[in-house]
Amino acid sequence: MKNEKITSRDVDFAKWYTDVVKAAHLADYTSVKGCIAIEPNGYAIWEKIQSIMDKKFKELGHVNVQMPLLIPENLFNQEKELIEGFAPELVWVTEVGDKKLDERFAIRSTSETVFCDYYRKHINSYKDLPKLYNQWCNVFRYEKETRPFLRSREFLWQEGHTVHASEEEALKETYQMMDVYRWFNHEVLAIPSITGKKTEKEKFAGAEFTLTNEDLMYNGVCLQDGTSHYFGQKFCKAYDVKFVNKDNKEEYAYYTTWGKTTRAIAAIIMVHADDYGLVLPPRIAPKQVVIIPIGSDERVNELCNKYNEELNKNDIVSYIDNSDKTPGYKFAEAEVNGIPVRIEIGARDLENNKVTLVRRDTREKIIVDSNIDIVSYVKDLLDTIHHDMYIRAIERRDKLTFEAHNMEDMRNILNTQPGFIHAMWCGDPECEMKIKEIKGCKSRCIIEEDPIDDKCVCCGKKADKHVIWGIQY
């Protein structure tokens, strides 16, 4: 039975999305326009994202720090492209109590300025390098149109800021961190992102180049989900971050930054959720298994406890729903909250030594012998669910992946069903602008794949850049 509070995904995707966010208690609007309250179910997903990514960052030698929230205006102004890129979205602190401040402070929209200012003072020699710093924090961008997780004025993220003694090492870091994001999306979120390089127009303000993870949502709209920027020596020149190299010469340092945000939660929803609510990929689910007793039989309770203990002892996060709601209500709640596996234990079934497992992703019921090795069975089932969710996401993505060889193709696709559109591009920003005129379609990334043509999809001139295009969130 469909959840009444949730609009059908195929009827109104935008409404369906906010319905799922609300019904699964992930977030809600607040009295601050464009800012959300991330509720316990939503924040628990973010905590899981943090713990998995943070562990990986640390394995690769990164350490966490915390830099100031406020940025003095003059510090921001030192890097022109950055301030130009972010200026319209910056909010400014101008008063304290009832007094005007001498200088305005921006609330950070990104922290390149602050990190470079710190590094300037703390780096002298190649022996001080590399610095592999990351911070988990909130940032603020005054967006006009906002939607929970997808585009919020305030959002949470991690921002890595690393400085290196050589171009080679900094480049390696830029690619390595993109690999981490890619790994995370594929192996943890079951989202088959495509990785590539942004065009000059779409790269981060002030970067030499930007690598990006692009996800395709169920409705064919694209979502940028994790970026890694290489700055060369540019920012370090603007902020005077110098070091004495091994040859005893002064040199500007090489800089990279990379970030991933609470937007990942939007991607999870828009790739995996359905008309019944949230569907959580098992490796990111804060609760992986819910055990629901039917009736209050002693044997039922015993088995609930036994399963629960065994699962938790073996690193599967499980809990018993012992609330005084009806079993039917509990099933529906587990479903809308996207818990990967539900175990139903009832007295009648137990008489025949049977229990029922229900997969959230397919809603399939599996009746098993109550004496099975529950740990290994559930472990396998969670892996199967991850695998199947990933395959279905690939199938959906492939179904919504198109090729365009000229502007008519482009228009036809975009007017029928958007998706990932492969098309060759000559590299001229004017062609990029012309394509954008069709429903705001933008280049997503340049990929390292065989060309599908030798002419630019727009101007018809010689083209060697294989680009994915699409409509974005």
Added chain:
Amino acid sequence: MKNEKITSRDVDFAKWYTDVVKAAHLADYTSVKGCIAIEPNGYAIWEKIQSIMDKKFKELGHVNVQMPLLIPENLFNQEKELIEGFAPELVWVTEVGDKKLDERFAIRSTSETVFCDYYRKHINSYKDLPKLYNQWCNVFRYEKETRPFLRSREFLWQEGHTVHASEEEALKETYQMMDVYRWFNHEVLAIPSITGKKTEKEKFAGAEFTLTNEDLMYNGVCLQDGTSHYFGQKFCKAYDVKFVNKDNKEEYAYYTTWGKTTRAIAAIIMVHADDYGLVLPPRIAPKQVVIIPIGSDERVNELCNKYNEELNKNDIVSYIDNSDKTPGYKFAEAEVNGIPVRIEIGARDLENNKVTLVRRDTREKIIVDSNIDIVSYVKDLLDTIHHDMYIRAIERRDKLTFEAHNMEDMRNILNTQPGFIHAMWCGDPECEMKIKEIKGCKSRCIIEEDPIDDKCVCCGKKADKHVIWGIQY
């Protein structure tokens, strides 16, 4: 040998403090006045504080959320005492890009307003209660005088905000969370805090009462380190947080908040550190053991690796310092960074099957047989260090604990050596004000201990409140 970069604690305590913060790379000043950069060594301590406290909060049924950073002015204005208490320290966002906003937003200095606004919309019935929410976040208070960790314009903290269906339950929560903070200080930070109730004058703006943990620093100055506030129905009335109770009647909810901040790091330093640098209590030390090879003998390296593996396998965080610094430099670095146990392994000692362990707290060298069961030995040693640090902190506290029976006593103590001053108080705020005239001495808390007199230390009238007084940070 004393660390040259560190002023002696007995010569200039304030300078000693900032020297330790810098020398141990815990934090540094930034271009934003009054705001610090928390560096990797400092942030790692905060991460450890977070992980231990967060686990405890969750065991007690709390869940984490994230509310907006910005608070609309009209929302703040709904609770008069709160706005009056915080107004001079609030910073205001008034502009976005180059446009003026219609309404000012305060950066949160505390989030009672935002949580109550959320609860108003999400609580209808007693079935929705209790809500046991907590958030880890940054807050901003425009302090005039600032010092790293101790008093920073921006700081990190956790703020618990809970709503309950009964006074009894809310009171229980208020005391329970104070117990958690007390447990944390005693059992994890080895700080013998004293717990009590704030006077009316010193309680949180708008609370019915405030419980507090008060620490005594090495120099006899007091530090408030963790508070738990009971609001009764007051805030819920101001913000219209109502619920239908079991008797089907509408009623205002009962509210508590409690918080602990990065200030805990200041307490660790000012209770435990010495002229050689930081001294970390073993249970909060991000790295508990450093193993330093002397020379590059194969047997040495083998034993380093063996110890390191065994320790880490048994939940003791250890690492080998394999950098190309000299052993002497490594010893000094481990010392200034406060790592509880240092293991020195050298070829010459190994010939006699000996290795050296050094306790950071006492700087005592312990020579042991290289074949000892290193895990159980180090485990015991870490417990001993915790215990000894705690006892020394109690001894220091007791040495700086005084009794005053009249204003002359009070003056004598405060002019000689400040500390925790026990004195009886009649309850009249005027007496409190008069005591404050002596070097700014404030009531720290009212404690549940036997009276030491029957007259007020100030006015000489009948008094039954046993109060601890002191000079505060």
